[in-house]
Each structure stands twice: as C-alpha cells, then as structure tokens.
Amino acid sequence: MPPAPNALWRNPRMTAERTHDDQDRAGAEATVNDILQGAWKARAIHVAVELGLPALLQDGPRTVADLAAAAGAHEPTLRRLLRLLAASGIFEELGHDDLYGHNALSEVLLPDPTSPVATDARFQAAPWHWRAWERLAHSVRTGEASFDVANGVSFWQLTQQDPQARELFNHAMGSVSLAESRQVAEAYDFSGADTVVDIGGGRGSLMAALLESAPGARGVLLERPEVAGEARALLESRGVGERCEVLPGDFFETIPAGADLYLIKHVLHDWDDEDVLRILRRIAAAMAPGSRLLVIDNLIDERPAASTLFVDLLLLVLVGGAERSESDFATLLEKAGLTVERSLPCGSGPLRIVEIRRA
Ligand SMILES: C[S@@+](CC[C@H](N)C(=O)[O-])C[C@H]1O[C@@H](n2cnc3c(N)ncnc32)[C@H](O)[C@@H]1O
Known part of the structure; x- marks a missing residue:
C-alpha cells in the first residue's frame, strides 16, 4: 500500500528524495523557460539587425540617444531593447554613460556577405520569414x-x-x-x-x-x-x-x-x-x-x-x-x-x- 501523504513527509529518506525531485523540477522549469524566452531573444536580435544597430556601432560605441536618432527608433524603448540584448551577451553597455558598443557576439552580426550568421540573421529578420514559423502548426x-x-x-x-x-x-x-x-x-x-x-x-x-x-x-x-x-x-x-x-x-x-x-x-x-x-x-x-x-x-x-x-x-x-x-x-x-x-x-x-x- 502506498504511504499516506503525511507519512511521506515524516520519512526522512523520502523527504530527501522529494527535495531532490523539487530541485530537478525547478531546474527543468528554468531550462524550459530559458528555451521559451529564446524565441524572444532571437526576435530582439532580428530587430537590432532590422534597425541596423550592428553597422551603426561599427566605428565605436555610441549613446542610445545617438543610436535612436540614426536608426529612427523610440529612444527609451531602444534603451530597453539594448539592455536586454546586453544582458543576453549581445552588445555591451559601457560604464554608466548610456553608451553601447560591440562585443565578440555582436560583432558576428556586422553586415558581411561572406558570413553565414550575419546573412542568416537578416534573412530570419524578414517579416515573411518569421510569419512562416508563426504558422508551424499548419x-x-x-x-x-x-x-x-x-x-x-x-x-x-x-x-x-x-x-x-x-x-x-x-x-x-x-x-x-x-x-x-x-x-x-x-x-x-x-x-x-x-x-x-x-x-x-x-x-x-x-x-x-x-x-x-x-x-x-x-x-x-x-x-x-x-x-x-x-x-x-x-x-x-x-x-x-x-x-x-x-x-x-x-x-x-x-x-x-x-x-x-x-x-x-x-x-x-x-x-x-x-x-x-x-x-x-x-x-x-x-x-x-x-x-x-x-x-x-x-x-x-x-x-x-x-x-x-x-x-x-x-x-x-x-x-x-x-x-x-x-x-x-x-x-x-x-x-x-x-x-x-x-x-x-x-x-x-x-x-x-x-x-x-x-x-
Ligand atoms: C537552396 S538554393 C541552393 C543553391 C546552390 N545550389 C547552393 O548550394 O548554394 C536552391 C536554388 O534552386 C534554385 N531554383 C529553385 N527552383 C528552380 C527551378 N525550378 N529551376 C531552376 N532553379 C531553381 C533557386 O533559385 C536557388 O538558387
């Protein structure tokens, strides 16, 4: 007969197993959550590419205000996008002067017709491409x-x-x-x-x-x-x-x-x-x-x-x-x-x- 629910918590061995199970579950949830957010992360990269941010930063760091003016973006919202991308390892926030610049990952996105990742990022960023994935269930x-x-x-x-x-x-x-x-x-x-x-x-x-x-x-x-x-x-x-x-x-x-x-x-x-x-x-x-x-x-x-x-x-x-x-x-x-x-x-x-x- 299976133990009554309360008995489970009184048994130290079973409590240890449960804690272990809970940790496994929390780890699995964190992993799946990360994968789900990956779709948003990719979308954020697409928008950075669509706005031309990699090329705009090619000659060195720029302020968000400067980037927003050059890219035709809403400055406070561009700041939020860049903050997320930097937290995800793409672009770097430099000090506290509202400056952003390239890092090793964002440099991969610089326009380059010979680079499979740079050209693919632009291909994936096209709205018709994303729309096709949206209808994957079809x-x-x-x-x-x-x-x-x-x-x-x-x-x-x-x-x-x-x-x-x-x-x-x-x-x-x-x-x-x-x-x-x-x-x-x-x-x-x-x-x-x-x-x-x-x-x-x-x-x-x-x-x-x-x-x-x-x-x-x-x-x-x-x-x-x-x-x-x-x-x-x-x-x-x-x-x-x-x-x-x-x-x-x-x-x-x-x-x-x-x-x-x-x-x-x-x-x-x-x-x-x-x-x-x-x-x-x-x-x-x-x-x-x-x-x-x-x-x-x-x-x-x-x-x-x-x-x-x-x-x-x-x-x-x-x-x-x-x-x-x-x-x-x-x-x-x-x-x-x-x-x-x-x-x-x-x-x-x-x-x-x-x-x-x-x-
Ligand atoms: C995935 S690409 C591969 C291109 C090239 N073989 C390569 O490896 O880079 C498929 C190619 O088939 C061409 N294609 C598609 N339909 C075609 C057709 N009916 N007749 C001739 N070429 C066609 C496309 O224009 C495209 O360049």
Missing part, C-alpha cells in the same frame, strides 16, 4: 509549407517578385555555399571532369570552385532567370566566366543532356518526394551512360544534431521540403532509374557528396 497538421498560408504567396514566388527578399535569400544561401564549395572541391576530385552541369547552381560559388580546381573543365549553370545574372557576375569576378555558360531555366522543364558530371547541391531538400522524383527523372533522362550525378546535401544520419533538424523544419515551413537520410535518397534514386555508387563526407558537418550513376 505545417505539422498538413505536411505543407506554412509560408504560403502565412504570406499568400509561395517562397519561390516571393523571391521571384521581390528583389529585396531575393537578395536576403541569395546572400544567406551564398555565404553558406562559399565555405561549402571549397570543402566540396577538396573532398571530390574534379580534375578529370570535362563538362559539368550545376542544377540550381545559385550564385555560382560551387561552379567557380570546381572550375578553379579543374582547369580543363567547362560548366553550365542552370538557374532561375532572376538569379542567373548574379551567377554570371560571380563567375566573372572569379575569372572563370569564359568557361561557364549560365543557362536561365527551370529544372522541372529542361536539363542539358550528355554532360560528364551533374551536380545538385541543396536543391532536392527544397522539394517533397514527388517533386524530387520529377527532378531526378529529368536528370536521369539527360545523363549519358557514363555520366555521374553528385547529390550534395546535408544528410540525416543515426544521430543528427539539433542544428540539422532545425534546418529540416525550416525547409518544411518555407518550401515544404525536408532533409533526408541516405536511404531516403537511395529509394527515390532507384525509382528514377539511378543508383548510388559511393558517398563521401564533406567537411566536419552533415554535408555529404553522394555519387550516382544510371542503373
């Missing part, structure tokens, strides 16, 4: 991108119509790709490549790294027309423009035939299984018998890091996509008449290169 109920119901247009439509949205996305994606492209060029030997097609090649940093590492290769970069110009500019700035054709187009419609090597990096994860299959079938039809396809993506392994799983949900809410495991890919590839030859790690994170041939 995605969980339906399996569809919440972006569309939250914003009235799809992510791809918005980034086609709105140059500012496109720039935020392309910069966030481009900064990640800049570092990854070097890792891909180190992990895979492109020296024997002759003709290479990069499908949905973005701003072109992977193609540029490949052409730099394989001086005999020629490339075709297939991209949406509204992004193609940026790819052209980057390839020219890297001195490989003459060896690469930038082809504006739609990978659901056209994929150039007969290349030695096809690359598709961080593209398949933007689509659901049905669309992935449509793209893979198009690629399979374009491949010659000896062609190879490299699917380059973050793969979900046995013990994925939470950061990988956050991106998985990000893909869900923005575009209805998903991160996949190697066996998820193998199933889809098989349906498209393709087969995995080998899979290589790339860098120290979840990025992998899956080398594929026609079955």
